[in-house]
Amino acid sequence: MSSEESAGASDGVSRRRFFGAGAAVSAAGALAVGAAGGAIAATALRPAQDTPTPVSELSYPFYGDHQAGISTPPQDHLVFMSFDMTSKSATDLQLVLAKWSAAMAQMCAGQTVGSAEPAREQAVPVDTGEAVGMGPQGLTLTLGFGPSLFDERFGLAKFKPALLKDLPAMAGESLQAGYTGGDLCIQACAYDPQVAYHAVRNLARMARTQVKTRWTVLGFGRASAGANQSTPRNLMGFKDGTRNITQAEDMDQHVWIADSDQDWMVGGSYLVARKIHMLIETWDADQIGDQHTVFGRSKEEGAPLTGKAEHDVPDFAAKGSDGATIIAADSHVALAAHENNGGVKLLRRGYNFTDGIDDVGRLDAGLFFLSFQKDPEQFIKLQSKLGASDRLNEYIRHVGSALFAVPPGLPEAGKYFGQEFFG
Numbered sequence: 001m002s003s004e005e006s007a008g009a010s011d012g013v014s015r016r017r018f019f020g021a022g023a024a025v026s027a028a029g030a031l032a033v034g035a036a037g038g039a040i041a042a043t044a045l046r047p048a049q050d051t052p053t054p055v056s057e058l059s060y061p062f063y064g065d066h067q068a069g070i071s072t073p074p075q076d077h078l079v080f081m082s083f084d085m086t087s088k089s090a091t092d093l094q095l096v097l098a099k100w101s102a103a104m105a106q107m108c109a110g111q112t113v114g115s116a117e118p119a120r121e122q123a124v125p126v127d128t129g130e131a132v133g134m135g136p137q138g139l140t141l142t143l144g145f146g147p148s149l150f151d152e153r154f155g156l157a158k159f160k161p162a163l164l165k166d167l168p169a170m171a172g173e174s175l176q177a178g179y180t181g182g183d184l185c186i187q188a189c190a191y192d193p194q195v196a197y198h199a200v201r202n203l204a205r206m207a208r209t210q211v212k213t214r215w216t217v218l219g220f221g222r223a224s225a226g227a228n229q230s231t232p233r234n235l236m237g238f239k240d241g242t243r244n245i246t247q248a249e250d251m252d253q254h255v256w257i258a259d260s261d262q263d264w265m266v267g268g269s270y271l272v273a274r275k276i277h278m279l280i281e282t283w284d285a286d287q288i289g290d291q292h293t294v295f296g297r298s299k300e301e302g303a304p305l306t307g308k309a310e311h312d313v314p315d316f317a318a319k320g321s322d323g324a325t326i327i328a329a330d331s332h333v334a335l336a337a338h339e340n341n342g343g344v345k346l347l348r349r350g351y352n353f354t355d356g357i358d359d360v361g362r363l364d365a366g367l368f369f370l371s372f373q374k375d376p377e378q379f380i381k382l383q384s385k386l387g388a389s390d391r392l393n394e395y396i397r398h399v400g401s402a403l404f405a406v407p408p409g410l411p412e413a414g415k416y417f418g419q420e421f422f423g
C-alpha cells in the first residue's frame with residue numbers, strides 16, 4: 001500500500017463516499033466508521049455502499065509498498081509474539097519466512113491455511129479451525145526481524161542495518177529477560193481477538209520445528225488513534241493517541257525508511273515494543289489534580305491544560321498566576337511533544353494489556369507501547385527524557401523491551417520476507 005493510499009482515510013473522496021452512503025455516525029457506529037474508513041482507504045476506490053461494511057468483512061491488502069498494521073487504523077485487539085529460531089540452519093530460516101509469508105497473505109484475506117477438516121479421517125488438520133467462518137476481521141500481520149537474527153548463526157551479518165541494535169539501557173527500566181528481545185516478531189491486530197490469536201497460533205504451529213515462542217502479549221482496547229478514529233483511553237483513564245501521527249506527510253517524514261545502508265529496508269520501518277507495567281492501585285489513589293499535572297491534560301475531555309477541547313494545541317510556554325508554566329515542564333506531554341524535541345515524532349500503536357494479578361494480589365496490567373519510526377533514535381531521544389524526569393514514572397515500570405526491523409511490504413504473491421538474504 002502506498003503512503004497516499006494508507007493515508008486515504010483522510011481522503012475527501014473516500015470519506016464523502018462513505019458518509020454519503022448513509023453510515024450512522026453514532027456511538028455504536030463509531031467503530032464501524034473508523035474501521036470502514038480505514039478499509040476504504042486500504043482498498044482505495046471501493047464503490048459507494050448503502051450500508052457500512054461489517055467489521056467482520058473488513059480486509060486490508062497484504063501486498064503493497066508497506067506492511068499493513070503500521071499506518072492502517074489500529075484495530076481493537078492485538079496478539080504480539082516474539083520468537084527465537086531453534087534451528088541454526090539458514091535453509092530452515094528461509095523455509096519459515098517463505099511459509100509464513102504465504103500463510104500471512106491467506107489469513108489476512110480471511111482464509112484458512114490449509115484444510116481445517118481434511119476429507120481423510122486419518123489426516124491431521126493443517127489449520128486449527130477456530131477462525132473458520134469469522135471473516136478477515138480487519139486482520140493485519142506485521143513481521144519484524146530482531147538484531148539477533150543477524151548474528152553468526154545464519155550468515156546474515158552483511159544484511160544487518162546499522163541502526164538495528166539493542167536499545168541502550170535507559171533510566172526507569174526494570175527489564176525482564178522474559179519480555180525482552182527476539183529473533184522475529186509478529187504483530188497480529190484484528191477486530192476479533194480470536195482471529196488475531198488464530199493467526200499467530202497457526203504461524204507458530206507451522207514453524208514449530210524451527211522456532212519457539214520467546215514472549216507474547218495479548219492487547220485489548222487499542223491505546224492509540226489513527227485517522228478518523230475516536231481517541232481511546234489507556235488503563236489510567238486518559239485519552240491516549242490524541243496527538244499521534246495520522247497524515248501521509250508525517251508517515252513519510254517520521255515512519256517510512258527512504259534511505260538505508262540496506263536496500264531491503266527501504267519502505268520499511270523500525271518497531272519498538274515496550275511492555276510498561278502500571279502501578280494501578282497507586283494511580284487509583286492519586287488526586288485528580290495530580291493526575292492532570294502528570295499528563296498535562298484533563299481526564300475526561302483530554303484537553304491540554306492550556307485549552308478546552310481535546311484537539312486544542314498545547315501552549316507549553318503559557319504561565320499561570322503563580323509564574324509557573326500551566327503545563328508542567330516535567331509532565332508527560334511536555335517532555336514528549338515534538339515542539340520540545342527538535343521536531344521528533346513517532347507513530348504510537350500501543351494496546352492496553354493485563355496479565356491478571358501479580359504474586360501479591362495487585363493488578364498486573366499496563367500499556368504495551370508499540371511505536372514505528374524510521375530511526376530507533378527517535379524513540380531513544382524521547383524515552384531518555386521521559387525515563388529521567390517524567391512525572392508519570394512514579395506510576396509505571398518498563399518491564400519489557402525489543403527492537404525489530406520491519407521490512408517493506410511484499411510486492412506480489414510468490415515473494416517472501418527476507419528473500420533478499422538468500423540470493
Ligand SMILES: C=CC1=C(C)c2cc3[nH]c(cc4nc(cc5[nH]c(cc1n2)c(C)c5CCC(=O)O)C(CCC(=O)O)=C4C)c(C)c3C=C
Nearest residue numbers: 234238239240241242243276333336337338367382383396
Ligand atoms: C518514548 C515514547 C513514549 C512512551 C514510552 C510513552 C508512554 C506512555 N504514554 C502514556 C500516556 C499518554 N501519552 C500521551 C502523549 C504522548 N506520549 C508520547 C510518547 C511516549 N509515551 C508522545 C510522543 C506523546 C504526544 C505528546 C504531544 O505531542 O503532546 C498522552 C496524551 C494524549 C496524546 O497525545 O496521546 C497520554 C495520556 C502512558 C500511560 C505511557 C506509559 C505507560
Ligand SMILES: [Fe+2]
Nearest residue numbers: 240332333336
Ligand atoms: Fe505517552
